[in-house]
Amino acid sequence: MDIPLSITLPWQQEQPAPAFTEDTDKFPESLPRYFIEKLAPQKNARIFDPFMGLGTTGFVAEELGRTPYGIEHDRMRCEWVAGQLEHWMNIQCDDAADMDKLGLPKMDLCVTSPPFMPKHHKWNPLYGGDPDYAGYDAYLKRMGFIFGKLAKQMKRNSFTVIHADNLTHGTVYTPLVRDLSLLMERFMALKAEMIINWDNAKPDYPHTHCLVFKNA
Numbered sequence: 001m002d003i004p005l006s007i008t009l010p011w012q013q014e015q016p017a018p019a020f021t022e023d024t025d026k027f028p029e030s031l032p033r034y035f036i037e038k039l040a041p042q043k044n045a046r047i048f049d050p051f052m053g054l055g056t057t058g059f060v061a062e063e064l065g066r067t068p069y070g071i072e073h074d075r076m077r078c079e080w081v082a083g084q085l086e087h088w089m090n091i092q093c094d095d096a097a098d099m100d101k102l103g104l105p106k107m108d109l110c111v112t113s114p115p116f117m118p119k120h121h122k123w124n125p126l127y128g129g130d131p132d133y134a135g136y137d138a139y140l141k142r143m144g145f146i147f148g149k150l151a152k153q154m155k156r157n158s159f160t161v162i163h164a165d166n167l168t169h170g171t172v173y174t175p176l177v178r179d180l181s182l183l184m185e186r187f188m189a190l191k192a193e194m195i196i197n198w199d200n201a202k203p204d205y206p207h208t209h210c211l212v213f214k215n216a
């Protein structure tokens with residue numbers, strides 16, 4: 001499989017985000033569409049997103065004749081997504097860390113964007129800000145735990161695409177793409193660190209990153 005290191009995709013949010021949240025939580029539909037067509041060409045392939053958010057991966061999977069599966073912790077988001085999908089019964093309002101307890105089948109492709117945490121924050125998004133799990137180290141530890149479960153959820157030789165951005169806040173730099181890659185490389189082989197250039201980009205967001213892994 002030839003995976004390019006850099007591509008250009010349109011920056012366009014085709015499906016509007018619901019009023020209860022902000023548009024920036026969604027990635028453009030062009031991103032999951034590119035990876036689903038390239039890495040899961042078979043119709044009815046099972047496409048998984050354990051951090052489903054506003055459901056972009058799931059909506060595109062269904063549009064392309066694939067079968068979406070997803071997990072989302074935030075009940076309002078989860079119910080909003082499930083309410084619009086034909087495969088609503090494949091969407092679980094739960095914690096991705098419990099994916100092995102949800103009776104999910106093995107997946108053909110994962111395209112996901114985990115919650116991003118900058119180093120200088122204490123609020124850990126994976127625990128809804130619980131102070132017992134504050135800080136970047138606790139966040140990375142939990143992401144590693146979830147990635148281990150994700151690898152077991154994927155079929156042999158399947159691909160997993162992790163979307164992430166490095167974060168800059170004043171003088172504090174968070175190399176999130178590198179850190180997530182190092183965690184995932186414990187379980188799957190890294191095949192590419194792709195740069196996705198946005199056509200029609202917002203001035204402060206010209207490109208993003210997708211890490212492509214293959215399961216053994």
Ligand SMILES: C[S@@+](CC[C@H](N)C(=O)[O-])C[C@H]1O[C@@H](n2cnc3c(N)ncnc32)[C@H](O)[C@@H]1O
Pocket residue numbers: 025026027050051052053054055056057071072073074077094095096097112113114115116125126127
């Ligand atoms: C960056 S957003 C995903 C956006 C998505 N790619 C889209 O286009 O709509 C990450 C999502 O992960 C969810 N999340 C955070 N912790 C979670 C957990 N432990 N299990 C499942 N979902 C979680 C957040 O509520 C958020 O909606």
